[in-house]
Amino acid sequence: MSVAMLVMLAVMGMAFDFGRIYIARNEAQVFTDAAAMTAACKLDGTNAGLDRARQAVAKLPMRWNLGTKSFSGVVVEFSPDKQSWARVTAPDNQVETTFLRAVGAPDVFAVPAHSVAAAKPVRLIE
Amino acid sequence: MTRTNQRGHALLELAVSAAVMVSCLAGTVQFGYTFYVYNELVSAVGNGGRYAALRTYRAAAPRDIEKGKAAIRNMAVYGDARPGPNTPSQVVNLRPENVEVEWVVDESGKPAAVNVSIVNYTVDAVFGLFRFSGRPAVEYPFVGRFAPSESEP
Numbered sequence: 001m002s003v004a005m006l007v008m009l010a011v012m013g014m015a016f017d018f019g020r021i022y023i024a025r026n027e028a029q030v031f032t033d034a035a036a037m038t039a040a041c042k043l044d045g046t047n048a049g050l051d052r053a054r055q056a057v058a059k060l061p062m063r064w065n066l067g068t069k070s071f072s073g074v075v076v077e078f079s080p081d082k083q084s085w086a087r088v089t090a091p092d093n094q095v096e097t098t099f100l101r102a103v104g105a106p107d108v109f110a111v112p113a114h115s116v117a118a119a120k121p122v123r124l125i126e
Numbered sequence: 127m128t129r130t131n132q133r134g135h136a137l138l139e140l141a142v143s144a145a146v147m148v149s150c151l152a153g154t155v156q157f158g159y160t161f162y163v164y165n166e167l168v169s170a171v172g173n174g175g176r177y178a179a180l181r182t183y184r185a186a187a188p189r190d191i192e193k194g195k196a197a198i199r200n201m202a203v204y205g206d207a208r209p210g211p212n213t214p215s216q217v218v219n220l221r222p223e224n225v226e227v228e229w230v231v232d233e234s235g236k237p238a239a240v241n242v243s244i245v246n247y248t249v250d251a252v253f254g255l256f257r258f259s260g261r262p263a264v265e266y267p268f269v270g271r272f273a274p275s276e277s278e279p
């Protein structure tokens with residue numbers, strides 16, 4: 001009976017917890033994709049441009065964990081010439097497991113994401 | 127204890143544990159499927175947002191802006207700005223009217239950003255319904271070409 005219970009918890013954990021983990025991963029990726037583009041389009045080779053880029057990323061309304069939590073600890077990096085590209089990393093997304101922790105899995109899964117965008121994108125669509 | 131009594135115990139145990147197990151199974155299917163669909167919706171708004179960000183913004187008339195929005199909705203739903211009559215939706219039961227596209231425009235009418243979100247979408251997860259409105263959502267900056275006097279083809 002207890003073995004069957006553990007197996008059931010593991011199956012429920014895989015459906016529920018992995019479901020949330022994959023969503024958080026995807027939400028973080030969509031966020032960094034948009035944030036990298038937001039940062040890159042503010043770049044103009046000056047330090048003021050870098051500040052504008054950081055502020056624009058901080059203002060983005062996207063959330064994670066089924067759209068409930070704001071992104072924190074977002075790192076925005078730039079090309080050395082301050083005008084070619086921007087890279088955004090969202091490193092702090094930790095999904096707490098509900099069922100999987102009962103069968104020995106970690107209590108939290110980290111799902112970081114990062115993206116790079118060019119300041120002058122090549123537009124292949126009209 | 128007689129054999130008849132034991133049979134009664136087993137039946138009672140089955141009845142109690144089956145109720146728990148079936149509800150656990152139902153919950154697993156319901157949440158698992160809903161999470162799967164939500165994940166697809168996140169991808170859909172992401173794709174729509176990126177397309178909108180790079181697409182030429184034609185604004186000769188309000189009709190052109192609406193046509194542009196329709197193309198963005200189609201991209202989110204079908205993965206194609208001009209889908210054919212038999213193009214399948216990327217997400218179960220997702221239709222263009224479930225995708226909201228809002229431009230953030232400055233005083234001169236030039237778009238600065240675009241918001242793409244899911245509205246009034248219901249997931250039928252076998253054992254229950256989940257409704258999403260206003261999320262998932264994404265905001266992309268506008269980096270496409272601004273064409274205030276061009277019309278949509």
